[in-house]
Amino acid sequence: MSGITCRFAPSPTGRLHLGHAYSALSAYDFTRANGGRFLLRIEDIDEGRSRAAFADAIFEDLQWLGIRWDAQPLFQSTRRTAYAQALETLRSLGAVYPCFCTRRDIAAAPSAPHGPDGPLYPGTCRHMAEADRERRMAAEAFAWRLDAQAAAVQTGPLSFTNLGRRVEVDPGRLGDVVIARKDAGTSYHLAATVDDAFQGVSDIVRGVDLLPSTHVHRTLQALLGLAAPDYHHHALIAGPDGERLAKRNGAEPLADLRAKGWTAADVRTELTRLAASRASADLA
Template identity: 35%
Template sequence: MSDIRVRFAPSPTGALHLGGARTAIYNWLFARANEGQFLLRIEDTDTKRSKKEYIEQIYESLRWLGMSWDEEPVFQSQRMAAYQQAAQELLQSGSAYYCFCTSEELEARRKASGVYQYDRKCRSLSETEINTHLNVGKKAAIRCNVPAGTTEWSDCVYGKISVNNDEIDDFILLRSNGFPTYQFAVVVDDIFMRISHVIRGEDHISNTPKQILLYKAFGAGIPEFAHLPLLNGTDGKRLSKRHGATGVDEYRDQGYPAEAVFNYLAILGWVPKDGNEILKPAELVQRFLLADIARKSAVFDLKKFDWVSNEHIKRMENAEICRHILPILIDNHLISAEPDESGRQYILKFIDLMKSRFRNFRQFAELGSYFFKDPETYEDKAVRKNWKETEVNRRMAILLDKLQQLEEFSAVSIESTVRELADELDISAGKLIHPLRLAVSGYSVGPGIFELLEFLGKETVLRRIQAALQRLPVSE
């Protein structure tokens, strides 16, 4: 086992979103690729917004994606004493100082000077002045004593980054209410958790120099940093609800395979050198290199995602798909309960015929319902295009009669019958095939029509054609 230890540190103020899930995936892939440890930290110091149900949802989403963590999760809310102790350590070393300025005083001085950065008024307070304020119970924050000089690091994605310390405010470590700021808590925790690599979104680049100063103040080793390009929508703007679903649980509930979600998020901003984009988690682990992550913002494209998902479904074993869709078929009242062996074999044949067409498991019920019940409606556009005159009814009545006479109801015999009738009527075969598909499925597209009819069986096909002849509207 290597010394590599990474962490995923979500705040339980909402459901796990796609950007957070991708960060978790890259941390997990890096850890597993290097025989390291993948840790979980719950950053729940925002007591008003943090909720237990969100913690459970984060757990469920990570497990659903196939990611397990290697140690018990660390909760920031349970580490308040550690932050207090760490702040005292920095006070004693001179790397931090008490600040007694109120928010009103700070705002007034900023308005007067036109400078937002803290003016360091409390930095030069004597020990006597500090004790006087503390003894009378005056509330104090604790600020970092930012030294002069330059802070730089070599980012695993963005390369060398350098910041002049003059640009860094004497930022607050502990607020006057005793709660730690994000900058302080994450460093104290990362030292405690022995984190070797911090892999997170590029929106944290501006936080990094402050955190490096704290590592140095504690005399701790500085981890490697890798900042990931953010996720954008197809319009180039940061991914949000306006682009559609953004929560991992939303895609789970829509019926997307977990491996497909994992796969697509993994290749947003990183693609294996062999160019293969359809990979299972174990295959991604074998190929993952932190240095290959692109700097350019990644675009979440639902069409590309649907393609990835369809590829996973096509490659999935029929029995595995069956396990996922049985509850969906039951929920949609397409089957009444767990099927017997005959029913199960029918469903497996249905899956084999249709899995190349579907992007998620729910579509097996939504777009494949006609395999289990007669169509209740017909696609409007298809009706207007393929069944718009009474002549169609006449042709379909003749076809119905010929299909009734077939002794062998196979794809070959059905196709021969349809094409022979088309020749007799001096029309293209499509003028029979398209209405026929509409009658038996309710849709204009689907699997090969002759294979479909054989699959459904003679009794079902004849019944559905008869129903269509009675129900479909005609323009004349």
């Protein structure tokens, strides 16, 4: 095998659908074409929504698609100590601060800038006095946010490679994102960054909707002294209504397609058709 290591990292909060299949097969085919190792990670840090039955269904669906992984799947729920250590490093660097604002507070803030997915955090708690922070941390729920400005000062200019092209990191692309919540001890951004390094992932194939998050992940890699993978963000496929295939849009589960008599080859054929249709729409 080559030095390439790639992964697919679904969350066990529902059944996989064609959108997941496109991303999983894109990563798998890329890995096998380069003679690399393919890993599976189950991102189950959301205890309120994650279900063991969905994890089992992920294994079943991927195996049906012909996808095989080269090591035991990694469950993020077993990695909380590693995330806590990474958070402590960020705290020691002064790169995070506690935030007591709710989502409603942020949405109502007149100074909240807008990002790719809506209002960004306006930095309300960033300059809170230390005594006030300590008092409120002892009595209130809070999250740890990345101080994007402080982080940028520490790391200096950064870049990452996407599809072979160098991309300059925008530290404020997603604002001061949540790095850890009091109830979970981590977030997607922190857990994914730490685990990609832990698993030796060299190349990440994922949807272009996560491209903004890569600016955060590259910043965290630099702060934590972790290697930077190469990224390959692919376009998203859409259904007949033009909406991206997602759980919230009611995308049909692979299990339902299988029950209708679909084969893995049928899935690949449909994904090729949908990808070509999306490409035509983008050129229109």
